[in-house]
Every structure is written in structure tokens, then in C-alpha cells.
Amino acid sequence: MAHAEGQQHPVAHAGGQQHSIAHAEGQQHPIGIYLKIWALLFVLSTASYLVDYFHFQGYLRWFLIIVFMLLKAGLIVAVFMHMMWERLALLYAILVPTLLLMVLLGIGALEADYTFFTRSVFFVKGLF
Amino acid sequence: MQGIVADWSSDQRAFKNVPWGKAMMWIFLLSDTFIFSSFLISYMTVRMSATEPWPNPSEVFALTLFGEKIPLILIAIMTFILISSSGTMAMAVKFGYEKNRKMTFILLLITAAFGATFVGMQAFEWTKLIVEEGVRPWGNPMGAAQFGSSFFMITGFHGTHVSIGVIFLIIVAIKVLRGDLDHERPGFLTGRKGKYEIVEIMGLYWHFVDLVWVFIFAVFYLW
Numbered sequence: 001m002a003h004a005e006g007q008q009h010p011v012a013h014a015g016g017q018q019h020s021i022a023h024a025e026g027q028q029h030p031i032g033i034y035l036k037i038w039a040l041l042f043v044l045s046t047a048s049y050l051v052d053y054f055h056f057q058g059y060l061r062w063f064l065i066i067v068f069m070l071l072k073a074g075l076i077v078a079v080f081m082h083m084m085w086e087r088l089a090l091l092y093a094i095l096v097p098t099l100l101l102m103v104l105l106g107i108g109a110l111e112a113d114y115t116f117f118t119r120s121v122f123f124v125k126g127l128f
Numbered sequence: 129m130q131g132i133v134a135d136w137s138s139d140q141r142a143f144k145n146v147p148w149g150k151a152m153m154w155i156f157l158l159s160d161t162f163i164f165s166s167f168l169i170s171y172m173t174v175r176m177s178a179t180e181p182w183p184n185p186s187e188v189f190a191l192t193l194f195g196e197k198i199p200l201i202l203i204a205i206m207t208f209i210l211i212s213s214s215g216t217m218a219m220a221v222k223f224g225y226e227k228n229r230k231m232t233f234i235l236l237l238i239t240a241a242f243g244a245t246f247v248g249m250q251a252f253e254w255t256k257l258i259v260e261e262g263v264r265p266w267g268n269p270m271g272a273a274q275f276g277s278s279f280f281m282i283t284g285f286h287g288t289h290v291s292i293g294v295i296f297l298i299i300v301a302i303k304v305l306r307g308d309l310d311h312e313r314p315g316f317l318t319g320r321k322g323k324y325e326i327v328e329i330m331g332l333y334w335h336f337v338d339l340v341w342v343f344i345f346a347v348f349y350l351w
Binding site for chain 1: 131132135136142143144145146151154155157158161162165166169170172173174175176177178179186199200204207208211212214215217218219221222225226328331332335336338339342343345346347349350351
């Protein structure tokens with residue numbers, strides 16, 4: 001929470017202050033952090049590719065896919081899109097509405113189950 | 129929490145220290161998130177409710193390289209290309225705020241080149257799927273008919289986003305090279321002064337395109 005108040009990366013402060021006010025609103029961070037996240041994204045992508053390559057199946061496969069997906073998404077949003085340095089007012093304005101999609105996901109799953117059930121009953125011969 | 133309430137209940141602007149263009153881009157991206165989520169959730173719905181077996185993406189998207197059949201290799205390469213373009217984009221933003229025109233221009237151009245490569249590989253993938261595998265939006269020889277419609281809708285919409293991104297990357301790169309942003313020249317269709325913010329705003333869009341691909345890669349290709 002503390003970093004939400006300070007807008008800039010500590011390292012950027014030294015160089016950022018002599019510039020104009022408009023400039024102070026920009027996001028300046030050392031290049032190392034981008035390179036590290038880039039490397040990390042490569043590792044995570046390789047890992048998720050290997051899930052398919054080694055033919056993991058069932059719950060292990062789904063679990064690994066979801067974990068790697070969320071880690072990658074989190075890194076991109078937090079660092080590349082600078083969300084971890086933005087004020088909480090913006091962060092919540094963007095991320096909280098996204099959570100509503102979980103409701104749509106749930107409704108979609110319920111509907112799909114029902115559709116599958118009725119199709120199985122009426123269209124697929126010999127299932128019931 | 130108090131900080132958020134204070135920000136939202138304050139005068140003039142809710143998003144302190146956030147340029148208006150950036151806030152608007154975030155709100156656009158939020159709406160785009162809902163569009164892509166609708167596609168992905170409807171894909172989930174049709175896949176769950178399909179009574180025919182779903183074609184195995186691992187085999188459908190396999191390529192034969194050096195006489196060996198490697199599953200999903202083209203998609204993996206496309207993923208790495210898009211991630212690399214995100215990396216160069218992030219660095220372009222950094223050099224932009226440092227007013228390093230040359231580096232910003234070069235990195236933006238590399239990002240655009242990666243994006244164009246991605247779209248090219250996608251065109252190859254579509255051609256292979258349509259011509260060789262016989263996948264159509266209304267059916268395919270491998271199984272559930274919904275595979276084709278989901279695939280073309282989701283990857284087509286994503287590919288369109290990448291293509292638009294490439295065009296705008298080139299536009300921003302030219303503006304940077306000409307020094308439009310250093311001299312605060314007003315941009316196309318606007319009287320507002322050009323600033324290096326637009327590189328970051330462009331970056332937000334580009335990273336979002338990469339972000340969407342992360343989800344497509346996971347739930348469509350790997351699932």
C-alpha cells in the first residue's frame with residue numbers, strides 16, 4: 001500500500017525532479033526491472049508450453065495452465081503496464097469491475113451444463 | 129482505503145497524477161477486457177456443451193519441422209515473439225520519458241516488427257487450418273463444429289488488435305523520430321500538445337494485446 005502514495009520509483013526521483021510538473025506524472029523505472037520481467041515471462045511461457053509437451057492431463061494440467069496464465073498476466077499488468085506504481089484509486093477502478101466477469105463465467109458454466117444435459121437427452125442416441 | 133475515498137471524493141479529478149489520456153486508455157482497455165472475456169466465456173460455454181469430441185489443439189496446431197512432428201510449436205514461437213515485443217515496448221516507454229529520441233524510435237520500430245511478424249505467422253496458421261485441415265466456422269473434420277467458429281472469432285479479433293497496434297506503433301515511432309513530442313507539436317486531429325505520455329499510452333494498448341494472448345494461449349491452445 002505504501003508505494004501507491006509515492007508515484008515514482010525511488011531511483012527515478014533523483015533525475016525526475018528537475019523536469020516539469022507534467023513530466024513528473026510519467027512512469028520512470030530502471031531498465032533492469034523490465035529485462036528481469038521479460039526473462040521471467042520467457043521462463044513462464046516455456047513452462048506452460050512444457051505442460052503440453054509432456055502431455056500432463058486432468059486436474060494437474062488445468063491447475064498448471066491457470067497458475068502460469070495468472071502469473072504472466074499479473075507480471076504484465078503490474079510491471080509492464082505500471083499498475084503497481086499507480087494510485088489505488090486507478091487500480092481499483094480497473095481491477096474491481098474485471099472481477100464481475102467471474103459472475104458471467106459462473107452463469108456460462110451453468111448454462112453449458114444444462115445445454116449439454118438436454119443435448120445428451122434429446123440428440124445423442126444411446127446415452128440415456 | 130482512506131486514500132481511495134479521498135481521491136474519488138476530491139475536486140476536479142479522481143485519478144491524481146494520471147494524465148487524462150492514460151486514464152482514458154485504461155478505461156478503453158477495461159471495455160476491451162469485457163469484449164474478449166465475452167468471447168472466451170462463450171468459447172467455454174460452447175466447448176462444455178458440445179456433445180462431439182473437441183479437436184485436440186495440441187495436434188491440430190502441430191508442425192512438422194526437420195522431419196519431426198512438434199506439438200503446438202508455431203503457437204509457442206508466436207507467444208515468445210509477442211512477449212519480446214512487450215519487452216521492447218516497455219523499454220521504449222522508459223527511453224521516451226528520458227527523451228532519448230533515437231532509442232525510443234528504434235525500440236518502437238522493433239516492437240512493430242515483432243507485431244507484424246506475429247500477424248504474419250497468424251496468417252500462415254489460418255491458411256494452414258483452412259486449406260490443409262479443412263476447418264470452417266461451421267464445421268471441421270476433427271470433431272465439434274464449434275471449434276472453428278470459436279477459433280476464428282477469438283484469434284481473428286486478437287489479430288485485428290495486433291494489426292491496429294502495429295499501425296499505431298509506426299505512427300508514434302514517426303512522431304518520435306520527427307521530434308514532434310520534444311517540440312510539443314499538436315497531433316493528428318487534436319490541438320493538444322504532443323508529449324512523451326503518448327508512448328506510454330501506446331504501450332498500455334500494446335501490453336494489453338500481449339495480455340489477451342496470454343489468456344488465449346492458456347485457455348484455447350493449451351486447455
